[in-house]
Amino acid sequence: MAKPTLMDVATAAGVSYATADRVLNRRGGVAEKSVLRVLAAIEELGYTRDVTAANLARGRSYNYAFLIPAQAGAFFGEMRAAVKAEAKARASQRINITIEEVPAFNSDGLAEVLESCIDRDLSGICLVAINSPRVRKAIQALRSKGVFVLTLVADTQSDSRDAYIGLDNLAAGRTAGRVLSLASRDGGVVLPIAGSLDAADHALRFKGFKQAIAFDVTVLPVIESYDRPENVAEAVRSTLEAHPNLIGIYSIGSGQNGLFTALSEVQKSATYQRPVVVLHDLVGSVRTALTIGLVDAVIDQKPDQQIARALDAMKALSDGETLPADFGTIVPSLYFQDNMPPAPADGPEKGPSL
Amino acid sequence: MAKPTLMDVATAAGVSYATADRVLNRRGGVAEKSVLRVLAAIEELGYTRDVTAANLARGRSYNYAFLIPAQAGAFFGEMRAAVKAEAKARASQRINITIEEVPAFNSDGLAEVLESCIDRDLSGICLVAINSPRVRKAIQALRSKGVFVLTLVADTQSDSRDAYIGLDNLAAGRTAGRVLSLASRDGGVVLPIAGSLDAADHALRFKGFKQAIAFDVTVLPVIESYDRPENVAEAVRSTLEAHPNLIGIYSIGSGQNGLFTALSEVQKSATYQRPVVVLHDLVGSVRTALTIGLVDAVIDQKPDQQIARALDAMKALSDGETLPADFGTIVPSLYFQDNMPPAPADGPEKGPSL
DNA sequence: CATTTTTTGATATACGTATATCATTTTGAG
DNA sequence: CTCAAAATGATATACGTATATCAAAAAATG
Structure with a gap:
């Protein structure tokens, strides 16, 4: 009754683990009838790949960067805190997140940081866009290297980024x-x-x-x-x-x-x-x-939710999924004195995880 | 620059993997000075345990059950859909979720299902509480077996469950x-x-x-x-x-x-x-x-968020963490025609995950 | 110093998957 | 039937951790 493994699938399909693996990972060189039997077994047992084990085996980890404007305003301060919180929460899932400070209202400063990211082995990058030719060029360079680029809060031209997460x-x-x-x-x-x-x-x-x-x-x-x-x-x-x-x-x-x-x-x-x-x-x-x-x-505009959504989006893109059309649309929340959510607390540091 | 492993920690501390492991997992029998060196190395390298690998090695998976009233009303229908969505999303993280139908407005029916859960090797259970002695007794029985019990939407006495997730x-x-x-x-x-x-x-x-x-x-x-x-x-x-x-x-x-x-x-x-x-x-x-x-x-009251929160809570409890005081408090959202979120879509079935 | 106890190291197996290699079997073509 | 091609099976290694065992080294005890 435990979760079936690929070995279980192979046995149920009457093939070897190697063949089941060839089917699952589309390696080719498998006879039609075997493919069908494996797929049938997957269906029958309700097999789902253990992604954590798969990532472990692949040695895969996800590296994402957030470029947050270094501004006095409280808004980006909360945003930064939200990124840190998510970074901690997802660290155990082989997701590494770095925060880069970016000078505020400065397209060249933003472009510079973007350019410096090009050889950092990132799988995704998230920025508050400022429209300028140099910024767009830097984004294009990143994307052509296979880095997913998301805009947050403020958008660029919609064809020059992979997704926009922001308020409606x-x-x-x-x-x-x-x-x-x-x-x-x-x-x-x-x-x-x-x-x-x-x-x-x-x-x-x-x-x-x-x-x-x-x-x-x-x-x-x-x-x-x-x-x-x-x-x-x-x-x-x-x-x-x-x-x-x-x-x-x-x-x-x-x-x-x-x-x-x-x-x-x-x-x-x-x-x-x-x-x-x-x-x-x-x-x-x-x-x-x-x-x-x-x-x-x-x-x-729920900055914390935007961060979480952005990470989900980057992860999904990294995994080869496509995003629903309105994935990045943040519905505005309306708060009165009466339904004000508690202020985000910077969680206390914990000792070494056990 | 890659994420350090426990082996890296051991090397940096000048001890063997076995000793580092003894420190990390508090197995005892390690000299004071070695403990300190290992902890220092953990600190210095910024080591964090790869929880997914650890869970894999432990053969640990999380089994949670949601008891949802079988009611014509749309509310619990949405709730059920939300559970299914979360179940799919977390299946790859060794989290198994089952949904049990429970007769509506029927404390004995609820108690019956609860009692049937006692020998199901669950780590957590989530229910819409109805107050009755038999229900409370069933909950107590589960908790004394080490099962975490959360109430959702409707609460019981606060000392007879581990947490309540619900609207303020x-x-x-x-x-x-x-x-x-x-x-x-x-x-x-x-x-x-x-x-x-x-x-x-x-x-x-x-x-x-x-x-x-x-x-x-x-x-x-x-x-x-x-x-x-x-x-x-x-x-x-x-x-x-x-x-x-x-x-x-x-x-x-x-x-x-x-x-x-x-x-x-x-x-x-x-x-x-x-x-x-x-x-x-x-x-x-x-x-x-x-x-x-x-x-x-x-x-x-954002049923989908309640489900997600409940799962986060159960996972945290399973991992031995303690929940913040107001973790289960759902702040009400206010919607007009103008900021109505899109209706939750039952995501289309995908083929076998790749 | 001899002996016991404590501490440490080395090593093996396992989890579920990815990936590769090589041998073997089956199939198809001639 | 023969030979090559295609398909399959068996097996090994790796990922990072958990867990266990046994031997070796170091420390404490007398």
Whole structure:
């Protein structure tokens, strides 16, 4: 009743282990009828190859690299922690993961690291893409060497990587629109704030946002902050003055400091009812803001899940499988104070494994 | 630069493989100074045991059983599919999973299956608990044989199982309350509908719901449907008549048919504005209802994630690890039409694995 | 120093698979 | 029937670890 081995299959099929092996591993030189008998035996016994034993015998291990931007922001910090956690969890499965620091917002710096990976015997590499000819060329060089290249969080041209794991930004924007529409049953005014609509992800979120906004809700012209906190603070202040009935704010991008400043002012003054605020990424100060009720809803792109998904994808590709079409699509999660997941803990170091 | 083996450790420590093994596996009979040298070598080389090879050598495999209620409802159908998917995914890692059908709502039937598991060489068992002396006794018998027992979805007494994997019902209720509060900015009336408040999970959800409801929102007395669709339909109708300004409905339990009937009526008549509807579990007809806009928000307990978590928990317990305190707590997910995850596909059968 | 005890080393087998080699049997063609 | 080609079987080694046994060396005891 134990799990059948290939030897069991061979016996059941009335052939030798060698022949069963030739069939299983498609080595050829086996008579048609023997092939059929072996396949029948596999079917009958429900044989599945013990991949761990196979990898052991093949001396195969999987080497993957993650290139994570070295940025002060909490987001990539969490991402790095998630990679480390997964690295530890999968170390026992012959999966080796390294993290490479990459200068932030620097396509040449990214390209340099990519180029240095070319002779490192990697089976897969995972990066937050920045679009530049040099980066694309480095990716192509890697892929032609048989290295699988995945983009994470930010994509490149879809034909120049093997898969993209990232948030469904349209759905994210729609979700934000839905929340603010819910909050403004009898019409009202809402304010979208983006980093820059030139960024593809922000544009897509904004598009989804407008799609989901109820017909009787007015969307003010989008404010582009260009990641300047002062801009945001100022814009929120002036908008509140002009529209005392402001129902909601959707902060499309990151860089929430200006927003938080303005919101605390509003909270103190009793002049306005604080608008409902929806923003992105449950990390660092955003988590705090949600906890203390400075903001209402956070749309999260689950960095830890992205890492896990990316690893699954690379492993599957390495094993010669093909990925389902929407494998990399991360559905946005919506968190309130009430269903906030616990902050990811950096697990304590353990002694030598026993 | 390859991953070091225990042989490498032994060489580096200047001892034989046998001694290194004695240290690693705590077999005793090793001089203090040798122990230290081996540990130092492990540290220095960053050695980690290849667990797959170790399991292979030990002839160890993990046998787990899931007892899933045989119920018409879509929920346990999805759960069963999730188990099958995980079973396939982990088959290659020496993890064998069997599914046992258990009669629904039948503690004696459950106990019977549990009792039949006693001599099946299981390392872990996972069940949707029903509280009864016979069930508890069967669980105790299993645990005293060294079988880990986890409860899923529904719990027993916390001291009679090794872990509980399930929804944080308080957070779920709070989330529902938050959504309805958002939707009723200037006060209003909301209607909670439960199966029965005698059920611990429903009671907890209701408690959370009240916690999160805004001060200016009126919560009508909870309706207990006792899983009768007619009851629900009738209650919704009469409530709408009595309270034309009904803002929202929170359906705490399952059995949504009566609710859907009443809602379609409301949608057709132009008399009332349809209240905002929040309910549970994105399966089957609920998914359809959300898609077509018959309801607004669904709180999901992610059955597939529960299965994966349960397996991780059992594996960790089998490996002698201890689980973090909140390991089994499933944070509720909130889905709108806009961020609905794709329906779980029953993956197509593949040919014999290569 | 002799003897016992403790510690160490060397070695074999096993797990389930991959891979290779060589001998043997079966098959097909002439 | 003969000979080559194709198919099969038998067997060995390896992967990294677990486990056991026995002999040899080192240390502790008297």
